[in-house]
Structures are given as structure tokens and as C-alpha cells.
Amino acid sequence: MKSFTYERVDTPAAATAAFARNAGARFIAGGTNLLDLMKLEIETPAHLIDVSRLGFDRIEATGDGGLRIGAMVRNTDLASDARVRRDYGLLSRALVAGASGQLRNKATTAGNLLQRTRCPYFYDTNQPCNKRKAGSGCAAIGGFSRLHAVVGASEACIATHPSDMAVAMQALDAAVETVDAAGKTRSIALADFYRAPGTTPHLETTLAPGELITAVTLPKPVGGIHIYHKVRDRASYAFALISVGAVVQPDGSGRVALGGVGYKPWRVKAADAELPRGAKAATAALLAGAKTSHENAYKLPLVERTLAGVLMQAKG
């Protein structure tokens, strides 16, 4: 881990100002992913701005009947919130399917969205990785790729996004609220938040440098049955091989998002429209244009079968 200077800030303005003042600055809150990566020098900030005490730790009702989740709300607290459990069960389920109790106690809402891939080649600094070091190549392509992306990948990167929470957020049409150094705020639909790898897999989100996430908003509850099925070899404390998050209405309509298949929580609007026709049709839309390796081809039938199970479960 490279040396860094550290400061704790009390306001968002102080946070973004500190970012502007310090070259190589990064925000840190829970730190469960950033610190992990700093130990391996995959992340090498020169200055850390501790934003964990900005007071963004509340969950509030919004004017339109939705929820505003403070960026620093811990995963445990978000999963346990009575409103989330009642109205956004998918989110609660996705959260408690992720990581461990210890990590969820520390990890924040914003940090969860921003966590980086768990590709083992990304984690091994001896190996070429375009995401870690732009232009260095991709060792995962042609290597051990059982866990890698089947959709949205590029010749430069086949990494997946590891978050469970983000899959639920994607299905629930969440938006990310931010503030920048000029004090300007904006809201980014989660659907527009992650950047496709293309030739620049090191650029992962549409956030500008120094732009700070302040909250994630959820529109008003959509009802329906909320199911999150995370498929993994180990029963717990493991990243998803694939996951299916769905909200299914009594008439069979609904929405679905996938984890473990692409660089972002994967949702295709056309697939939502196919849901009433069943898992095969919806999966065909979700995974259209999928490219697989010998090792991850199983993800295609697995998604379809898992989704079929979810739809069966929703029917009761």
C-alpha cells in the first residue's frame, strides 16, 4: 500500500473541495473494497478523504412516495429498514445475499455500487489487465473464465460487476444523486451509471472525477412479489455465479435484472416485456448476443432455469 495523507470532512462541500485540492485523492467510507485493493496497489490514492461522517446515513421518504437512501447507509441498515423490507423486499434480499454480516455492517450504499470486479486477473498485479492498467491486455480472455461475463463484454475485458445490491437497485429503477466540486447536484439513473468496457474498461462509471454520491433514490413501491435468487457453489459468503432479481406482478408482468453476467447489473427492458411469456423468452431477450467461453457457457442455461424457478416461486 502506498502512503497517503488522510483527512476527515464534515460536509459534502468540504469533501469535493478536498478532492479538488489534492492530486490523486479518493473518497473513502466503508473501505471494504478500496482498502482491499490498496493493499495490493491496485488502487493507489495519495490522499484519502473520509466521507463516512457526512450524515448521509438516513433513509427518508421522498415527495413522490419513494425512498432516498443516504450514500453512507450501511448495507445492514438498509436491508433491515422496515420500509425496505415491506416495500422493496428485492433490495433487502439482495443485500443479505451479499458478502458477510461483518462486511455488510461496514459497507455503504454508495460503496457497494462502486465496488470493482472480482476478476482474479484484475486482482493479480503480475497479470495483464486492461481494467487495472489501461492497454496492458486481458489475461482472463483465454484463461480461467468460469466466473466471467457473457454479455456486454469486449475484446478488452470480460469482467463482471460483483454487487448483489446493484441488481436489485437496477430492477427497482434506482437513481444515483451526486454533488460535484462546484456544488452542482444531479441524478443519474442507475441504468446510465455504468460504462460498457469497450476499449476503456478502466473507466467504470459516468461519475466525473471528484463527483460525490450523496444518495440513491428509489421510486415509489411497485408492489408484486420480490425474489432474489443468487446461485453459487458455496452456500454463503461467495460472489454469484449468476443471480436473478425479479419483481413479479399477479398478472405475470414484472421486471428482471441479472447479476454475474456482465459489467453491470444486467437489465434489458425488452426482457421485462417478455416475462409474461416465461423464462425462455425473457432470457432470450436478456442474453441476446451472449458470447461465452467453454468455461462460462453454463451461465446461459443457468440464467434461464433460475429465472424459470423464480417465476414458479412467484406464482406460489
Add this chain to the structure above:
Amino acid sequence: MSIPDDYSISRRGLLAGGAVSAAAATVAANPEAEVAPAKPVRRPPTARVSFEVNGTAHQLELDTRTTLLDALREHLRLTGTKKGCDHGQCGACTVIVDGRRINSCLSLAVQHDGDRITTIEGLGLPGKLHPMQEAFVTHDGYQCGYCTPGQICSAVAVLDEINAGIPSHVTANLTDAPKVTTRELRERMSGNICRCGAYSNIIDAITDVAGVKA
């Protein structure tokens, strides 16, 4: 013990046994060894942090890179908290901070200013063990002992989490209060890996303490 002028007298310096002063002697003592040449001491950035560990207040001046885990183990010499992976993948470093269990390896010490930290030593020591520690002994809920402090800290916190109504992956109904069942305990304890495989006994120990039938 002499402290070089440019090295502030810190809690760390005192606790670590004057590491800096001895370094100067090294060069002369081992002329043939490949020793770093004399150079101006560049001090890595440090920060001051105050927190309470097991009821005792500590003020430390730490290299900012120091994790809570290393602050406990190397600076306060509370080595009951274990380093199994240093990457949040095993749970051996679990401690309880302000009533919540966390992986101390993935937490910078300087971020814990003002926090109350409980480590395994704070739960109980030989002769005055915590009921959870006693139960682990009775049920043989450990073998090599290296994951054990983390398991016990986690177990204590897990029962509190269930009491507080925090749901888990296996909680059948999100809107009901979770109960202490073996299924709930297994899921909630899954962030603590035991390669010796004492799981079955650990769950027996926790259910014993919780006062429910396994």
C-alpha cells in the same frame, strides 16, 4: 532510548519498543549485509486517533496505512484478533465496534476516532471467560484456535443482530422478526471461516448460549 529529532514521540514509538533508534546501529553491526544506505528519514504520513479498546482509552499516532487489525495486534499488542487473510475473506479479524461486528482488516485505524472497540480479550480472559467462550470450550468449537476469537466475537454479535431483528439470507419472511435457529446461525456465521471444520460444534455452542435447542 533515544528518539531522532524528526521522529515525534508517539504512542506507537513507545509501544513498539524504540524500533527507530535501534535501526541506526544496524548498519555498523552488519557491514557485509545488504543494508539500506544511510538516508534522510522520510516519515510516512501519520494521523492521530483516539479510541477505546476493551474499556481502555488509547491515543495513537499511526501511519495512515495502519489497519485497525494491525493497530490492535502490532501497536496495542492485543494479538487475540487474528490476521487470516487481511482481505476480508475469512473473518478471523472480527471485532465489535460500537456494538457491531466488522472485519478489522478492512478498516483503517484512523477512521475509528472516538469508537468503542471490543476484542476477544475484552469479552473474557482465562479464569473469567465470557459465556460464549465457555460454550466454545465445552462444545469443542475450535481446533487450531486461529479463527476462534473471530468466531466468538461474531457469535456474540450475531445473537444481538437476531435480537435486533436484522434479517438474513435465510429469514423466511422479511417482515417477521428472525429467530435463533440453527439455519439462521449457520448463515449468519458464514463470514467466519474455520478450515479445521469445527462448524457443527460452533453452532452447538452458540445455540447453547442462546438457550435454544440445536
Add this chain to the structure above:
Amino acid sequence: MKFDTPATDNPIDRLKVVGKPTNRIDGPLKTSGTAPYAYERHDVVPNQAYGYVVGSAIAKGRISSMDLRAARAAPGVLAIVTAASAGKLGKGDFNTARLLGGPDIQHYHQAVALVVAESFEQARAAAALVRVQYTRAKGSYDLAKAMDGAVKPPPAFGTESDTRFGDFDSAFASAPVKLDARYTTPDHSHAMMEPHASIASWDGDKLTLWTSNQMIAWSVGDMAKTLGIPKENVRLVSPYIGGGFGGKLFIRSDAVLAALGAKAAGRPVKVALPRPLMTNNTTHRPATIQRIRLGATTDGKLTAIGHESWSGDLKGGGPETAVAQTRLLYAAPHRMTAMRLAVLDLPEGNAMRAPGEAPGLMALEIAIDEMAERLGMDPVAFRILNDTQVDPEKPERPFSQRRLNECLQFGSELFGWEDRNPEPGVTRDGRWLVGMGVAAAFRNNLAEKSAARVRLDRHGMVVVETDMTDIGTGSYTIIAQTAAEMLGIPLDQVDVRLGDSRFPVSAGSGGQWGANSSTAGVYAACVKLRTAVAEKLGLDPADAVFEKGKVRSGGKSVALAKAAADGEIVAEDFMEYGDLAQKFQQSTFGAHFAEVGVDAITGEIRVRRMLAVCAAGRILNPKAARSQVIGAMTMGAGAALMEELAVDKRFGFFVNHDLAGYEVPVHADIPHQEVVFLDEVDPTSSPMKAKGVGELGICGVAAAVANAVHHATGIRVRNYPVTLDKLLDKLPDVA
């Protein structure tokens, strides 16, 4: 003391302390975090500096240049050790690859440098500044490709690579029912929770090493050999070991580099292997490819058993002895086994819990299940029918004890085997397909020479000293129980000190020989102490009874403590072994039962119930022994369902080299586990009449789980681990 005739009655048989499910005496220390592990010894020597290991970025080739300038100039750096600066180093007898690489590189993450600094943070940061240029050489990393060039290895652990008995080829060719199948087991990682760690301190030319090591005497020798110093100048201290499983049988780079770093820095240095480095830097259980051929009569009698295994290792390494159990487990008049070894440039393959038998039974016990299926027989009954009470390759040689059939029978009763519908793929619990599997467990018993010293003080306290280690096995406790039993005192009057090379040389912890061998050594020392005590008290050693803190003989009864009233009495002895192990085949047996659920839709596999029934001689402490078995069952479940070091066959390394990538079971994977020990004593094993259980417990588990998956789904997976991607295309269609 020499053990060369079967044991008769002795003080251990009183079983007042031995054989009781005593809590571990080290429990309060371990559960309170006050048992000190190697890296934590702030107490032993002041002024410790921190070392951080740099691992090779390539699997095979040469270091073309190393630039240490930036690292040297980094804050806090005290010294840097490389092969170029370390001077001439030897290689330990138990190491295949060198522990400090350069300029030649033998495997990925082989250590190439140690950076020593004032603090851990400084050492780690400076280590990242070491610039190494490599010239990559072509290596061999793919066992399936290399197996054709594999050769017959020299005998390993006294085991011939090939055996033949009868006429296998003809018998197999003419057998009315046959199986010829290929199985694979992947590379496994020990993944013990405590990383390899050492603190080294020099006092002149004398080295003290606080380390985490299973075999003190082996490792003293290998440290001395590696550093080129006399053995007498090396002291190893390893009282608490955070798991080993064979991964700490030998010195590793942490130990050698801590010693070299301490020399270079002129002060004590501590080194722990970073978790992401451990997998490739240390040893692993090698992958195997196994071919099993079975021939049987239509009524289920095996007539031909053939088992071949291919594995790979670095040049100079050895095979995974996966055919070992097949030579002894089932009767059949015609048999062959063979092992072939390929050169692979992957990290060093070596022992991991039940080397040989663990992967061997993973294959063999599926094959037996398949054969039972072909014969239309119940897999329990098929195994029972093919039992043998003699060494099948040397029929004149009986087993000392062999109660495999009882294990199978009793286990099937306890597990409710009779409720199992023999037809696979039809038992349902909601969306779960449910299946039961069984496998035999077999592991040879080894008795190794072991010494101990016993001291009696004037308070009647007894101190036992031996360099035996407790790697979670319960050595502290069973040694205390042994001394208490021999001397007729309560357990809390015994203090056990382990893991220090200043103590008499023990068997150490390996090959499941530790419990029986080390306690037998303590037995020998106690016999000697009893004689000294009796003589001191003027009693007849031949009929003196040690009981309740007193020594009785000829109507006299004297407090034991009295013998040491005017000075400590010390006795030291060892137990060594005659040829009983040649006259009798000493083995341990068991039966594993598993019930699994397989999600009919996703193929997710979860273990629902597990039972082991073991027959392994006298159980010295049923509580600790049970823990050994449940732990081994857990590791076996991991081997069945998730554990696999993924080989990058282009670059030659294990890709998933941390605990997130290499999945081992967590709590949620493991149900309540039942363990039963059959009441058995084996008078041929030692005066303790005990054998080992720590490795027996893993033998066969994975196959029992794999067989249960087959029973649940009708799908036979022959390539471990059994993961859902191998089931998906054969699971029932989803509507």
C-alpha cells in the same frame, strides 16, 4: 522403550483419564485469544522488524535483472534479501523447490526477495518497489497433456509405484460385469487459517525461530541445511499452530527469509506470508487423473481391481499416491496398481491431509458405487461382500483390526439407509432432489518413534516436555491425559509443553500418526518416571500402583509428591517400534454417509446430513477425536463440492489464490455432523492401543457426497468438484 510384542494390560487400560471426553486444556487460551501464535510473539525478543516477501511474477524462467534502488530508498527500509545477496543456500531434504528463487525461477510466486523495514506498512510498500525483469521459459502446466510423458517414479514413503497380483488382465477381460472409468481430482490448497509465519532472531551464530510448524525436528534439520549451519545452532519454537493439514510439515519461505532478513538487518525480523501469495508460494495437494477398472461376477464378487493414477510435480518431486488404499481395501484375486509422475512447473505438490488416500478414495469409492449400480446391488451390501480380513496382495498377513463391515452396517442403521429408494433421481423434497451416498473410509496407521521428558516436582506437579506439536488435533490434552493416567494424578496437575526443539524429539504431527505415537512416547517416559519414583520411595517398581496422587506397593502408600521432596525427578525416554506393523497390516476404517439436496432447477448442491462411523483403535479423547473427524468431513465436503485450484495453463499458476477465489466450506455448507467411534483397541499399535483418526475422517467423504448427488439426480460426475455446471444439461427440464 521398544514396542515389539502386542500390548498386554498396562496402566492406560484403567481409563480413568484417558478415553474420557475431556475439554481441551488449551481451551481457555484459544478461546480468549491468549494462545500465542508465531507472528504474535512480541514477548520473546525486542526490536522486531517486519519482512515482506516478494514473489516471482513468472512460473518458469530466469530473473534477468533486479532493481532494488527504489525499494532500498523507501522509508523505513532496513535490508533487502535476494538470492544474489543471501550467499550460498542449501535446500532442505523435505523441500522440492528452493525457498528463495533466483536467478532461476521454479514456480509462480516463488520468493525472490524479502524487504525488511521498521513497520509492516513500510515493508509492504517497499516490497512493491522491487523491480524484477524476467526471461520467461516454456513450462509444462497441463497434467492432461503431460500424462503421456509421465514416468514410473521411485518408491515414495516406502511405497512401490506399481503392484501386480494374480493375472489382472485376463481376469478383467473375462469378467462378466466390468467398469472402466476415468476420474479426475483437482489441485487442492490447505488454506489453513494462520498463514505461514516466523520470527527469527540471531544471537551470534545461533538462530531462534518462532514459527508455525508441524514437524520440529525435520524443520530444525532443514533450516540448518538450508542456511549451512550446524543443527545445534538452530532452535525452533512452535507451541501453537493455526492449522497445518500438511502445509506446515516443512520449513517454508517465511522461515528461511526471516532468518536471512534478521541476519541482514541485524535485528529480529518477523515474516508472514500474505494470503494471496500463500497458494502458489507454498505446497498443495496435486491433481490426479485416475483410471479404475473393476471386474466382478454377476453375484457381485470382485475378481479384478485395477487402479492407475497420474499426477505431476516439479522435477525432483513425488507422485500423489492415490492408488495406495486400493492395494488393501477390497478383496479380489487379480489386481494391479500403478502410479505415473509427470513433470509440471506448477508450484510444489506435497502432502495434504491423507495424501494418497484422500484423492484416491474420491475416485475409487465412486467406482465402487458405479459397480454396485451395474450389478444392481446395494452399495453398502456390495462393499460388505467384498471385504477382506487379510492384505490382499500378501494373504498371509492379517489386518490387526478390521471392522469396516461393522462401520458400514452400523452406519446404515443409524443413517436410515434402508429408507433409501434404490432408484436414483426420484426422491423429492419440494424442488430439491434428495439423495444418499455412502463410501468406505480407509487410512493406514503409522507409528513413529517419539520421545518425551517428564518432570515431577515436590508439589506433585508433572511437566511433560516433547517437541510434539498441536495443530488443532488436541495433542496438549491427550498428552496430559496420558501422563495423568500413568501417574495416577488429576489432569490439572499436568503441565504440557510442546513444540520446542529443546525438548525430546517426537513423532510430530503428520500422517495421522501424532496422537498414538506421541502419547506412546509419553507413556515410555512415564514408565521410566514411575520406576524412578518407586525406587526413590523404596517401593517395588514392579508392583507399584500409581493412583489418586499416591504410590502403593506392598501395603505401603506414599504421596507421589514425596518422591520429589528433595529435588525434581526427571525421566526421559522414547518409544520405538519393532516389526508388528510388518506382521500385521495396521489400518483405520470407517464409513461415511451423506445426504444431499440438489436444486432440480439450478443444480445447486447442499449437504443435508453427514455421518461417519469409525474404527480406529482406542479413542484417547472422544471429544477431540470427534472434532478431528467432523473437521475432516467438512474438508471432504469442500473437496466434493467446491475446492479446486484453477490452473492457468498458459502462464502456469493457480489463479484463484486467495480465500475469496478458492472456496472452502463455510458454516452454511455444513449441517450437524454425527460421528460414532466403534469400541476398539488395537494392541499391535502401541501400549496406547490407539490409532489415528484425523486423516481417516476425510477419506471417502467426497465420494459419499458425489454418490449422494448421483443418487439424487441420476447424474454421474467423475470430475471433481461436483458443481452445478456439470449437472445442468442433465437435470429435469424446467417448464
